Amino acid sequence: MDVKEILAKCDHTLLAQTATWEQIRAICDDGMKYGCASVCIPASFVAQAAAYVEGKLPICTVIGFPNGYDTTAAKCFMASEAVDNGAEEVDMVINLGWVKEKKWEDLLSEIKAVKAACKGKLLKVIIETCFLTQEEKIKMCQIVTDSGAEYIKTSTGFGTAGATREDVALFAKHVGPGVKIKAAGGIASIRDAEDFIALGASRLGASRIVKEVKAMEEK
Numbered sequence: 001m002d003v004k005e006i007l008a009k010c011d012h013t014l015l016a017q018t019a020t021w022e023q024i025r026a027i028c029d030d031g032m033k034y035g036c037a038s039v040c041i042p043a044s045f046v047a048q049a050a051a052y053v054e055g056k057l058p059i060c061t062v063i064g065f066p067n068g069y070d071t072t073a074a075k076c077f078m079a080s081e082a083v084d085n086g087a088e089e090v091d092m093v094i095n096l097g098w099v100k101e102k103k104w105e106d107l108l109s110e111i112k113a114v115k116a117a118c119k120g121k122l123l124k125v126i127i128e129t130c131f132l133t134q135e136e137k138i139k140m141c142q143i144v145t146d147s148g149a150e151y152i153k154t155s156t157g158f159g160t161a162g163a164t165r166e167d168v169a170l171f172a173k174h175v176g177p178g179v180k181i182k183a184a185g186g187i188a189s190i191r192d193a194e195d196f197i198a199l200g201a202s203r204l205g206a207s208r209i210v211k212e213v214k215a216m217e218e219k
Contacts, residue, residue: 006193011060011205013040030210031057043082050086060089066158068093072110076117083119091124099136111147124151124182130161138174145176155185162186172200
């Protein structure tokens, strides 16, 4: 696969707790230069980044991140504020305790509420696969499909494991036709990226793909 095609599917990501504006600006520069799908950054930088890129690159942010146990009202506020600040895409974390308690209706209602708070912008739902059983993952594929969210996403990158090829293949088998897949966490190389895309992912949350491309250019 052409490297440009891979980069066009990458949410170039920096979510470290110690991230500074200088670092965020640098990944915005890279995202614009290399034609990434978006930059995925902490909510506190969204307004500044949106002003900086001047519409040349979508800004993505995360809410309820990384644990997912904020209240629904808090998640809705965070999503609404992020969009008002210039976010084009929002990645939310589900309430994992509710999955363990089989509170399926509560999970569906929350995702629908956050989707409404996104005011027409794109919503990706992080189900943090490393903490779920196969049955729970399949159930969440159904719930995300029913919610109206555009994407199901594997991982925060802050759990015990990131995206796996098996989970992306499972998603591809069980999500509805309107739901896309984002693989995130631990995508270390262009080869990894190609594998995940071949399995059905149309977005990749990654920080290392652009770094690899840069290293190739320097050779």
